[in-house]
């Protein structure tokens with residue numbers, strides 16, 4: 547996969563090139579190019595933003611350098627790419643969208659800053675608008691990092707497939723609780739079943755704990771959950787225990 551990011555602040559990005567993302571880049575599974583939008587300006591002041599027409603606060607990202615940047619990237623890459631505008635008004639990013647994006651060959655991410663971007667970027671250039679949540683950040687750089695991180699770790703060969711499959715939101719469940727050494731810490735103990743060596747029982751416990759957590763923390767995820775064996779009964783009892791059955795039937 548190739549990812550190009552258009553930003554006014556390229557210096558914000560280096561931290562993403564560590565850990566798993568760094569390894570993915572080094573092994574050639576992803577190529578990430580951070581591009582300064584000012585590289586595509588034409589005046590000697592490298593003007594990339596200006597005040598809004600009609601008056602009002604802040605500075606608006608101009609259309610020309612962003613369109614030109616996308617044209618240039620497309621030429622270089624020899625592909626149209628999927629253009630993503632990071633934007634608080636966009637569709638709310640989640641694991642399902644990360645999966646869709648991970649199936650693409652080329653993503654072009656546009657980071658707004660200050661008061662936002664000229665509407666023509668949204669209307670005529672962006673294929674998708676992505677929000678990372680209902681709050682407003684200063685710029686699209688942190689959202690771009692979040693999207694890249696979530697997407698790159700799903701690329702084939704970046705992580706062990708089993709690890710990805712058992713994670714939160716895959717299959718509609720939150721992840722089960724995890725413990726490591728020591729067995730006892732300040733009097734807090736690791737659940738006995740995890741020390742038993744009985745893999746069948748461990749699997750069963752993990753699935754139940756994932757169900758319990760999802761039921762308690764995120765009942766809105768329930769339509770995706772496929773229940774097996776005695777799990778429907780387990781959930782029913784959980785609901786009865788709490789006198790609250792508005793969750794996972």
Ligand SMILES: C[S@@+](CC[C@H](N)C(=O)[O-])C[C@H]1O[C@@H](n2cnc3c(N)ncnc32)[C@H](O)[C@@H]1O
Nearest residue numbers: 632633634658661662677678682683685686689
């Ligand atoms: C201060 S925000 C502009 C907010 C805009 N005036 C509005 O109210 O919708 C500047 C830039 O940060 C990015 N941004 C801020 N919050 C975001 C979010 N929740 N998700 C994705 N991008 C965000 C966008 O690229 C946006 O253009």
